[in-house]
Amino acid sequence: MIELKDVCVRAPDVSKRVLIDQLNVTLRRGEITMLLGCTGSGKTTLLQTIAGLKMPESGDIQLAGGSMWIDGKVPRSMLLPTSLVFQFPEQQLFARHIKREFQYSLRPYRLNEIEQERYIEETLAHWDPPRGADLERRFQLDRSPFALSGGEKRRLGLALGQVTKPEWLLLDEPSAGLEAQSVTLLLESLHKHRAGGGGVVIATHDLDTFLPHADRVLLLQEGRLVADITPKALHNQPELLVKAGIGLPPSMRLAEQLRAVGVQISSPAMTPEEMAESIIQSREDITSVSFIKERENERIVQANGEPTWSSDSVAPTSDETLGPMLPNSGSKNRDSAATSRSSSSGLYTMMDPRLKWVLYMLLVTAIMLQHRWGGLSLTLIPVIGALAVLPRQILIGCIKLLKPLLIFFLLSTALSGSTLTTGESGFQVGFSLTQAEGTLLNLYRLFIVTLASIWFSLTTPYGRMVEGLNWVLAYGQKIRLPVASFALAVSLVFRFIPMLWAEWQRFSLIVRARGKAALKPNSVRIRDLGPMVIPLLMALFQRAEDMTIAMEMRKIRENNVLGTRSSLLVWSRRDTRIGMAGLLLFAVLVSMRHW
Numbered sequence: 001m002i003e004l005k006d007v008c009v010r011a012p013d014v015s016k017r018v019l020i021d022q023l024n025v026t027l028r029r030g031e032i033t034m035l036l037g038c039t040g041s042g043k044t045t046l047l048q049t050i051a052g053l054k055m056p057e058s059g060d061i062q063l064a065g066g067s068m069w070i071d072g073k074v075p076r077s078m079l080l081p082t083s084l085v086f087q088f089p090e091q092q093l094f095a096r097h098i099k100r101e102f103q104y105s106l107r108p109y110r111l112n113e114i115e116q117e118r119y120i121e122e123t124l125a126h127w128d129p130p131r132g133a134d135l136e137r138r139f140q141l142d143r144s145p146f147a148l149s150g151g152e153k154r155r156l157g158l159a160l161g162q163v164t165k166p167e168w169l170l171l172d173e174p175s176a177g178l179e180a181q182s183v184t185l186l187l188e189s190l191h192k193h194r195a196g197g198g199g200v201v202i203a204t205h206d207l208d209t210f211l212p213h214a215d216r217v218l219l220l221q222e223g224r225l226v227a228d229i230t231p232k233a234l235h236n237q238p239e240l241l242v243k244a245g246i247g248l249p250p251s252m253r254l255a256e257q258l259r260a261v262g263v264q265i266s267s268p269a270m271t272p273e274e275m276a277e278s279i280i281q282s283r284e285d286i287t288s289v290s291f292i293k294e295r296e297n298e299r300i301v302q303a304n305g306e307p308t309w310s311s312d313s314v315a316p317t318s319d320e321t322l323g324p325m326l327p328n329s330g331s332k333n334r335d336s337a338a339t340s341r342s343s344s345s346g347l348y349t350m351m352d353p354r355l356k357w358v359l360y361m362l363l364v365t366a367i368m369l370q371h372r373w374g375g376l377s378l379t380l381i382p383v384i385g386a387l388a389v390l391p392r393q394i395l396i397g398c399i400k401l402l403k404p405l406l407i408f409f410l411l412s413t414a415l416s417g418s419t420l421t422t423g424e425s426g427f428q429v430g431f432s433l434t435q436a437e438g439t440l441l442n443l444y445r446l447f448i449v450t451l452a453s454i455w456f457s458l459t460t461p462y463g464r465m466v467e468g469l470n471w472v473l474a475y476g477q478k479i480r481l482p483v484a485s486f487a488l489a490v491s492l493v494f495r496f497i498p499m500l501w502a503e504w505q506r507f508s509l510i511v512r513a514r515g516k517a518a519l520k521p522n523s524v525r526i527r528d529l530g531p532m533v534i535p536l537l538m539a540l541f542q543r544a545e546d547m548t549i550a551m552e553m554r555k556i557r558e559n560n561v562l563g564t565r566s567s568l569l570v571w572s573r574r575d576t577r578i579g580m581a582g583l584l585l586f587a588v589l590v591s592m593r594h595w
Contacts, residue, residue, distance in 0.1 A: 007059035037220035038245035043203035083166035089157020099141035108516035127159040366589040374595030
């Protein structure tokens with residue numbers, strides 16, 4: 001049993017938007033529970049919170065009577081019973097062959113080689129049944145996972161989530177991108193898991209596939225639980241789905257259309273077969289009632305000599321259109337998503353992007369003009385002050401992201417200071433402090449610029465960043481400088497920084513979910529860098545390719561990049577005061593460049 005008591009989760013970005021709001025729910029084993037809600041309702045966040053990947057800001061999560069979070073970590077004993085399969089399971093693949101993928105998922109359970117082979121074979125027997133006369137399998141253990149098709153990769157990702165035989169199976173949109181055969185295998189595995197006493201929680205928009213097989217439905221709206229109901233009860237209250245911005249499945253839409261013309265479905269129909277039987281039964285009931293009413297009228301006519309109609313006679317049915325469907329929830333879904341977006345607050349997000357570009361260029365110029373350690377350290381003070389106003393989770397993530405960079409700086413300094421000379425006594429290895437200090441000073445300068453760039457990219461939306469840069473460089477266009485290409489290149493570089501950070505966070509969650517390490521949020525073990533970095537690089541290459549294709553399709557031209565007016569640029573008096581203070585600080589830093 002998993003209990004969530006007053007659980008509250010906020011977004012880790014500068015907005016601090018509430019993702020899960022004071023949630024109280026108990027999940028039981030032996031049940032298939034569906035999480036429903038429109039985009040942004042908190043389904044994925046709730047799954048990751050249950051899996052121990054996201055630490056709630058308040059409240060408590062208990063698994064089998066024990067608290068999951070202890071001193072900012074989830075013990076391994078609490079992680080092993082759960083298995084989370086992400087929305088795009090094919091993106092977690094990294095190994096040279098399929099067997100290595102299974103072994104990585106099984107490694108935290110410390111099974112011997114015989115047990116591992118048994119677990120793998122039992123999983124493959126379900127997810128990859130032999131086919132053809134030669135009984136060939138898709139998932140040959142020595143085959144590269146990257147040689148599989150897109151659908152096969154997703155099926156392999158689902159198999160990797162179930163090979164550990166978890167007590168709790170947590171699935172995020174598991175039917176997306178699957179063909180009919182794979183969906184059938186998925187449903188069979190869910191029934192088998194439930195029959196064995198396990199619990200299943202599915203976040204999905206696919207009501208047609210999973211609603212007939214679910215035992216319970218949790219309906220989320222803007223992070224709040226608005227309904228805890230059975231599928232059959234939900235069929236009798238379709239207005240709950242409409243109100244939450246979710247489209248009705250075909251069976252519910254048809255039932256509503258039939259009710260609109262007076263045809264009452266005797267019982268909730270969860271599948272097309274059940275719907276057909278209900279329609280036939282309802283038709284037989286209508287025919288039977290009509291026959292009884294006609295016989296009663298005949299007896300009344302015979303007794304009184306004139307026709308009399310009962311007030312509750314059933315009107316004849318026709319084959320005309322059954323009536324309009326319920327309003328499509330697409331527009332409501334978009335409205336709900338729009339209202340759920342909260343704009344970033346705080347001084348750093350409200351500043352005009354033109355001011356940010358001016359301050360950034362002044363700071364970088366001051367940094368490059370410094371010649372000594374004291375002056376460089378002074379330029380670090382405003383950067384640290386700007387970073388200090390960011391949310392704590394972002395700061396912790398930035399620190400973890402910068403650790404490899406610091407290690408690289410130290411190694412570069414050590415190598416630059418190393419000397420190798422030859423003499424009569426042979427090779428002599430030495431170390432030059434002067435050379436090492438010069439290299440370290442330059443790397444220190446680069447480090448400060450990197451910190452300023454990270455702050456700028458994390459606190460400025462991409463659209464506002466581009467508009468501000470266009471304004472700053474527009475004057476160069478008058479003297480025919482190639483500022484358009486420069487603006488595009490710079491904006492893409494800054495766009496890449498938050499993209500890299502977002503992808504790093506996403507793939508760190510994946511390796512933590514598979515590796516079952518008792519770590520603090522946003523932490524990754526050194527031995528998990530391979531399983532994380534390989535999918536991360538592949539995702540970044542794909543993003544870069546997508547951006548290139550998008551720019552080609554939009555046919556970006558220099559004349560369209562610069563010189564356009566935008567409502568994103570609004571200069572205020574506060575921006576003027578901050579700009580004056582920035583100029584004063586720039587003058588002070590330049591005057592101290594020889595410290």
